[in-house]
Amino acid sequence: MKPRRNASMENAKCYAPQILVGTEGLPREQWLEYRRKGIGGSDAAAVLGISPFRTGRDLYYDKLNIVTADDAENWVQLEVGTLLEPLVAKIFAHKTGYKIYRRPFMFRHPQYPWMLADLDYMVELPDGTSAILEIKTTNYNAKDNWWYNGEEIVPIYYESQGRHYMAVMNIDRVYFCCLYGNSEDEAMIRRIDRDMAYEEELIALERDFWENHVLTKTPPPYVEADGDLILESLRRKIGPADKDAPPVLLGQTQFGQLSMLLSLQEKKKTLAAEVNKLEKDIKRLKGMLIEKMGTSCTAVYNGSAESYTITYNPVRSAGISKDALERLKDEHPDIYDQYVTVSEWRRFHVKKAALQAA
Incomplete structure (x- = not known):
């Protein structure tokens, strides 16, 4: 309107x-x-x-x-x-x-x-x-x-x-x-x-x-x-981390934010457990279908009301393992420095501390 x-x-x-x-x-x-x-x-x-x-x-x-x-x-x-x-x-x-x-x-x-x-x-x-x-x-x-x-x-x-x-x-x-x-x-x-x-x-x-x-x-x-x-x-805005900076003292506002964060994390764990179970059931059923397919890349179901086609095709991708990357660094440091980039990120973690005696 x-x-x-x-x-x-x-x-x-x-x-x-x-x-x-x-x-x-x-x-x-x-x-x-x-x-x-x-x-x-x-x-x-x-x-x-x-x-x-x-x-x-x-x-x-x-x-x-x-x-x-x-x-x-x-x-x-x-x-x-x-x-x-x-x-x-x-x-x-x-x-x-x-x-x-x-x-x-x-x-x-x-x-x-x-x-x-x-x-x-x-x-x-x-x-x-x-x-x-x-x-x-x-x-x-x-x-x-x-x-x-x-x-x-x-x-x-x-x-x-x-x-x-x-x-x-x-x-x-x-x-x-x-x-x-x-x-x-x-x-x-x-x-x-x-x-x-x-x-x-x-x-x-x-x-x-x-x-x-x-x-x-x-x-x-x-x-x-x-x-x-x-x-x-x-x-x-903040820029790179400073490991020598002193700890920051949080107040009541941040405690409320922290409490909500921990509550959401617990809720996420519960949902993650349910998702994990569903994923296992999905993989189990997928395994049964793959067993029937054998080496074939295609399977077909033609029912009276529904029809489905399943494909199980090979996928190949190039990559380098962690061990191979370490060998590259030791044996060809010039190539390693030319092509490997290092990025910095920060891990956020909450750990409950024991209460200190007054």
């Missing part, structure tokens, strides 16, 4: 975006400095806690230039996206017949100057109005994120970006064109229209993030559901 628009909502739409800076030929470092003057469209998902790429805390550190997003690991993916952007835009124009054009500026909202927008393209629609065009690239497997229960959607983290841009630019429509293959047929086009209720909530949350966290230099809490994303964020 679309939200009802009242008079105040309509009046709020009587504005034009301001130009903060021209981006044509702007060096990347200067562009990043301007980005730190507010919240951009690609930042919106992190503010809402729905980004699969970074946390709100990461965004906070980036805005204060404390710890910038580590793009070194995915620089190829970022470079490919940049190189393909004109091609994907051309595909959109060819498939829709709409005229597209660039506006090489960083814009800001006139009422909320911390809301910024750096657009990929603009679209000239047949009725004389304009829309925004966002270019995306993904791989074949990830294209499923653009569907839900058989219906075309825009992933929520990209939707928040589009709605942020509509708010800044005072435009009512955003198109997304996402290329996942190497042909025109492997490009998806999606459209979202302005939702003032969503926009109002988005502005409120972004205002809170900017005014109560960035400006006051108060780190926001981790609210993301993805624990791996939080741990990766902490890894970037």
Whole structure:
């Protein structure tokens, strides 16, 4: 259901975006400095806690230039996206017949100057109005994120970006064109229209993030559901371990967190025992079927109501054992140093200690 628009909502739409800076030929470092003057469209998902790429805390550190997003690991993916952007835009124009054009500026909202927008393209629609065009690239497997229960959607983290841009630019429509293959047929086009209720909530949350966290230099809490994303964020901020650092004394808040963690670990053990039993039963039944198959790689069941085909094909993969790796290190240290990389990680463990006498 679309939200009802009242008079105040309509009046709020009587504005034009301001130009903060021209981006044509702007060096990347200067562009990043301007980005730190507010919240951009690609930042919106992190503010809402729905980004699969970074946390709100990461965004906070980036805005204060404390710890910038580590793009070194995915620089190829970022470079490919940049190189393909004109091609994907051309595909959109060819498939829709709409005229597209660039506006090489960083814009800001006139009422909320911390809301910024750096657009990929603009679209000239047949009725004389304009829309925004966002270019995306993904791989074949990830294209499923653009569907839900058989219906075309825009992933929520990209939707928040589009709605942020509509708010800044005072435009009512955003198109997304996402290329996942190497042909025109492997490009998806999606459209979202302005939702003032969503926009109002988005502005409120972004205002809170900017005014109560960035400006006051108060780190926001981790609210993301993805624990791996939080741990990766902490890894970037904390850095390598210091074995000589003194123990940290925990308080009541951390004790509550610790108690919940231990409770969940016990629950996980119970479920793991059940899973282990199921896995053993599955392997036992699998063994019975394999015994019947013998050396054959295929078995077929043709019943009156159901039919099944079982395959049991050989799989070969190259690898190196731990012993062979040690021999390589001893006998060919130059080759070992050239090809073997060592990574550091930290093991988290909880051990209950005996109570000390008062």
